[in-house]
Amino acid sequence: MLEKALVGSKKYWFWVLFLLTIIFIGFVCYLYQFKIGLGITGMSRDVSWGFYIANFTFLVGVAAGAVMIVLPYYWHNHKVYGKITILGEFLAVAAVTMCILFVLVDLGQPMRVLNVIRFPTPNSIMFYDVIVLNVYLLLNLICGWTVLHAEYKGTKYPSWLKPIIYLAIVWAPSIHIVTAFLYQGLPGRHFWLTAVMAPRFLASAFSAGPALVIIAALLLKKVANFDPGEKAIDSLAKTVAYAFIANVLLFIFELFTAFYSGIHSHQASIKYLFVGLEGHAEWVPFMWAATILAIVGILLLVIPQTRKNETTLVIASIAVFISCWIDKGIGLITGGYTPTPFETITPYRPTLPEIGITLGVWATGFLIMTILYKIVLEVRASTELVVKYEGIVYKK
Amino acid sequence: MAIKRRDFLKLTGLTLVGTAASAAVGDLLTRGEAKAEEEYAFSPKALKGKRWAMIIDVKKCKEGIEKGCGKKCIKACHYLHNVPSIPDKKKEIKWIWEDEFEHAFPEQTNEYLEEIFKDIPFLFLCNHCDNPPCVRVCPTKATFKNDEGIVMMDFHRCIGCRFCMAACPYGARSFNWVDPRPYIEKVNPEYPTRTKGVVEKCLFCYERLAQGKVPACVEACPEKALIFGDLADENSEVSKILKERVAIRRKAELGTNPSVFYLID
Secondary structure: OHHHHHOOOHHHHHHHHHHHHHHHHHHHHHHHHHHHOHHHOOOOOOOOOOHHHHHHHHHHHHHHHOHHHHHHHHHHOOHHHHHOHHHHHHHHHHHHHHHHHHHHHHOOOHHHOOHHHHOOOOOOHHHHHHHHHHHHHHHHHHHHHHHHHHHHHOOOOOOOHHHHHHHHHHHHHHHHHHHHHHHHOOOOOOOOOOOOHHHHHHHHHHHHHHHHHHHHHHHHHHHHOOOOOHHHHHHHHHHHHHHHHHHHHHHHHHHHHHHHHOOHHHHHHHHHHHOOEOOEOOOHHHHHHHHHHHHHHHHHHHOHHHHHOHHHHHHHHHHHHHHHHHHHHHHHHHHHHOOOOOOOOOOOOOOHHHHHHHHHHHHHHHHHHHHHHHHHHHHHHHHOOEEEEOOEEEEO | OHHHHHHHHHHHHHHHHHHHHHHHHHHHHHOOOOOOOOOOOOOOOOOOOOOEEEEEEHHHHHHHHHOOOOOHHHHHHHHHOOOOOOOOHHHOOOOEEEEOHHHHOOOOOOHHHHHHOOOOOEEEEOOOOOOOHHHHHOOOOOEEEOOOOOEEEOOOOOOOOOHHHHHOOOOOOEEOOOOOHHHOOOOOOOOOOOOOOOEEOOOOOHHHHOOOOOOHHHHHOOOOOEEEEEOOOOOOHHHHHHHHOOEEOOOHHHOOOOOEEEEOO
């Protein structure tokens, strides 16, 4: 089926070429980083994780978010999701690949990464994170590809796939709980040391992931005659709405604990992010942008008229996606390292090469998504009879 | 033809998985350790302990600085261990350094204490915790606690993920953001230099202990402000001092059980 990604319109190839260009720029930046070291980034002794890990953390959520489509369809026979489960699974493949790439570009000695497998360390959460992410990638690849291949052959998927699908469904929240555990068990980082980290991660995952599927599905509707179905989109939009409200509520609960208790270490990072601390306010505009986007997103999603209107729904989905990206990405990371263990502040800002590598990884993910989605479209097109007569599309 | 390709792919896949699995099982069984040579043994002079600890007498340290000790402890350590002098403070590497009371004990500080400790230096280094969070999170055991209580590092195994730096509540660890070798002022050929991309920190001079010497900083201090010894030994100097004088540890409430004590009376 891979050959189906090799035939396409001018628009398709233009898009692929655009992504390849960005990947190339990112790759050149990475060669520079590989030669000189991670010193070319904005990270420091005090802020030792930055933009790469921020994007990694956010994308684990996006990957896990696919379960919000797969679970209702396979466990509760929510037939309306029939056309888009494959979009969710292939989004998970692209997102997890980006996660793995972000971890690899962040390593000081990437050639030694297999040491994690050679010297298994059951007390380390990162050991488990490596395993669960790679297995999740494999599970989604197998599930998505096999189901699509069965559709291509005009038959139902084989019965041996069912337990693997069920495993993938259970595995999805686990990848994000494990990633949350990376943060919430560290005794010295008070911004992260909260039981609410795992539920927040899940809530933002289940909003950002489906939001991206909505954007992708409606985009495919516009450029490739792919119709996900109005009911499916509405169902997904409601999922995003509830999950995102839960995410915002959990954040408000954090605010209560921090500011009602009066404990300085609970408040310091939040103050730094939202109002600035000790003269440092580098991320304040970004956090308030995330807040405004969150409000816009929630309003557009809960009002039925704007949720059902495709244009406002896409705006809402983009708003939710970017808001989660800021809050759970760079907000989470810089908040954890600020203030430092010495109660000082060391600001962080990604450098240009760092941004270049980041964009290269994102472009890689989008390229994987493009190729896989192209195959889906071609397979669907070859099995459907579609006629466009006087501007109206008739489907068999 | 299709079936032949499938069989080939199945065989290749099985071979790869089998190779990886046997390597993993082998490493699991040997715990990644190679057997040492039969003749390898500790020197009879070696200092042995069950829980190495350090006491820092801050008032003596202040006296030393006033007399112009020139921070010999830091210089000795950084020379001996080829610690580079990186000009960019954000990317600096330090195993032991001087800082202020309010940065050492930020959760304890108040205006009165800050006034009392205004001109008193506080030395920072790895606390060699008995319950080290850095060891708990390292995915490769590149950092590990040895049987003498020292939190060690294997620079060859470290993959540079910096999870240990996130986990350390004391900011004791440094990362080689670039190749450190050009920045080493004077290379000490008797100790390895590190490559870029690995984490490093104070290792309680385990290599000197094996030769019967105390850590370099302890030896270098002209005021004897740094006292080193085995906390598990009731009769060691550190145990005796801790019974008589008031000592506190950094962030003791976090459960890390640090082995570096500051005498504040």
